[in-house]
Structures are given as C-alpha cells and as structure tokens.
Amino acid sequence: MQSFNFKMPTEIIFGRHAEDQVAEKLREYGASRVFIVYGGGSVVKSGLLSRIECQLTSNGLAFQVLGGVQPNPRVALVREGIREALAFKANFILAVGGGSVIDSAKAIAHGTANPGIDVWDFWSGRAKLEKTMMFGSVLTIAAAGSETSDSSVLTNEDTMRKVGLSSPLNRPALAFMNPELTFTVPKKQLVCGIADILMHTLERYFTCDKEENAFTDRVAESLIKTVMETSKTAVENQEDYDAMSEIMWCGSVSHSDLTGLGRHKDFSVHKLGHELSARFDATHGASLSALWGSWAKYIYKDNPARFAKFAQRIFGITDGTDEERAELGIEMMVTYFKNLGVPTSLPELLGAHLSDSELYSLASLATAKDTKRLGTFHPLTRKDAFAIYKLANKE
Secondary structure: OOOOOOOOOOEEEEOOOHHHHHHHHHHHOOOOEEEEEEOOOHHHHOOHHHHHHHHHHHOOOEEEEEOOOOOOOEHHHHHHHHHHHHHHOOOEEEEEEOHHHHHHHHHHHHHHHOOOOOOHHHHHOOOOOOOOOOEEEEEOOOOOOOOOOOEEEEEEOOOOEEEEEEOHHHOOOEEEEOHHHHOOOOHHHHHHHHHHHHHHHHHHHOOOOOOOOHHHHHHHHHHHHHHHHHHHHHHHOOOOHHHHHHHHHHHHHHOOOHHHOOOOOOOHHHHHHHHHHHHHOOOHHHHHHHHHHHHHHHHHHHOHHHHHHHHHHHHOOOOOOHHHHHHHHHHHHHHHHHHHOOOOOHHHHHOOOOOHHHHHHHHHHHOOOOOOOEOOOOOEOHHHHHHHHHHHHHO
16 A cells, blocks of 8 residues: 555534534634625525524624635635635635535635735645635535545636645535535536546546555445445435435545545546636536546556456456456446436537537646646546547547
8 A cells, every 4th residue: 555644634513403503613613703605596595594694693703705606616706705804804714505615715715814815826836825714614515525625626717727726724624514405406416416526536546556455445436336326316316315415425535535545646537627617617527427438448458457446346347358347347337427417428518519629729728738747547648638538529
C-alpha cells in the first residue's frame, strides 16, 4: 500500500431532524454572526430556510442571507457574497443546499478571510490559500460530497473556465445531513447526483498504482455496489428513507478521500467534464456519465487487469481474458448509467453533435494548450483528450 496522509475534520450530524441542531452546534463553534448562502427558491418554499433563521434568532445569533447560487457556481456571486459578508462582519458561513451552494460558501469563506486578494486568484493559482473562515453546511442534495471534501469548484463566466481547487482549508467544520431533505429534489438532480457520487470513487479506483491496496479497494467497491443497488429504490420512491440515507452517506464518503487512500487520484474525466460545464452549462454529474465510457474504452488497455478486477467485483464477471472481462465490465457500467437515466454520450448530454473544431478547442482548454497532462491512469495529452471527446461524440 502507498503511504498517505488523511485528515477529515468535519463533524457530521446525520439523521432525521439533524438540521434542528444548527444553532446549538454553531454556538459551540463560536459563531455569532452567520452569513447564510443558498441557491434557488426550494429552501424558501420548503420552509427550511425559515426554520434555520428562527433557530438562529432564538439562540441570539445574528444572520444575513444571500440566495441565487446556480449550478456550476459563478465567481461573480461569490464576489458579491464576500462583499456582503465583510460588511456584515460575519464569523461563520453556512451553506444551505447542495454542492454548488457549498462550493460557493467555501469560496466566500476564503475571500472573507483574505479581503486583499481577489478570490479567483486562489482558483487560478495566482495566490496560495493559507487561511479561511469557519464554514459548514445543511445538505439538501446527495451528490457532490462537498460537505466533506477538500475540493471546491468555481466557474468564471467571463473567461468560461471551470476550475477546481483542492486544499485542506476546503474541509467544512460541520455538515448537517437529514436524508428527508432530499425527498423533493427533482428527478434529474437525483440521478445526476448519483452519477457524481459514483464518479468520485471511480476516479479514485482507476489509477496508475499497481501495489495491492485491498482494504481501500474493498471500501470503494462496497460503496459503488451500495449506491448502484439503492439507486433503483430511490428512483422509484424518492421518499424511501433507507435508500436515500445510504445514498446521502455514500456521497459524503465518496469524496472524503476514504475510497482512495494509498492511491493516486485520476480525475481526468472530471477535468474533461468541467470544460463541457463551462462552455455549455452542462449539469456536472451528467457531463461525467457522458464521458466515462469513452474514457474507459480509450485507456483500459494500459491496465486491463484493473478493469477486469472491477468487472468481477462489481458485476460478478469471471469468464474470459482480462481484456474481455474489462470490456464487458465497461459496457455494463455504461448500461447502468443509461438505465439510471443519465447521458452516456455528448449528443445525449448536449442535444447535438459537436464539430471537430469544437472538440479540439475543448481538448486544448482542458490541457492548457497541451502543457498539462490530465489524470494518472493514462496521463492525457491534448491528442488523447480530443480522441476521448470524439469517441463520446459518436456514441
């Protein structure tokens, strides 16, 4: 097993009525002026935001709210949030929503703690993130895993770039997780979220490391199988508490790094998908499912035994050569995504085929004009990225 460092400091409050502990827990963490960030109107219509506000008021905590976070969260709204949080003199940032809201809250916390630096400089690499403000989340969508992860993604709408930032300072202090809050999530968001959860572990499972790492593999495989099994129930009955609780917890574990300890991450599919989200505002989880099969078919021969192991552990495929089992495992994973109801090609994702020039432009952006290699399983050049986009464009 490879060496690793692992620290996941987020306190999880999980279960029915978890959100009822918000004020109590925030006081324990020293919060007195809470800046709340949310997305569309769902948390308003459901009464969740009002209930949290009442809690804070009853416990003597001042608060201010900022709504309007969009999927593929924009840096412009984050900058507005930083200005408002500074004026309010906030000392805790609370996200109420899903991954985009939590990522925005992370960025607002970083920007508020570093008022002399434009927040996009942290994402572009022009500045190093060295301090932040305490933040947490009330999770309403099981998907991105941002409530426990060390990553955050922002989109710069001026440059049409979507960029991820990894830092230990991205780990929230608190995460309130009540599966009941996911019951009313639109079906599209549910299935795209499930795809995102799976991809966070698939991107850790398929890496360049050849050393045996049995426990980490078993954790990853168990999470994948749990999500695949419970997703069938969740899609049929979104108010099945047991199914939604498994999916919600798997989402947090999947992006906490636990399913990849002792292995190098790949995340090349994420990077390719980010370009689709930035250019076409494609739903994040859908952009990943649209590309994964093409990526896997393009690179699996680098280590067919790894894909054959996946096929055996996840789908029970034991007959044939490594390559035959690998190919069948890939096809079965793509079939699962299709049955789930998420796209498995670019035409399904975007509603049209892209031209070669558009694909080449995406590949060039993803690889910074061929100056960066994507992933670790098969480090992708611009030529490789173009080939994967082109393969996905034909499906």
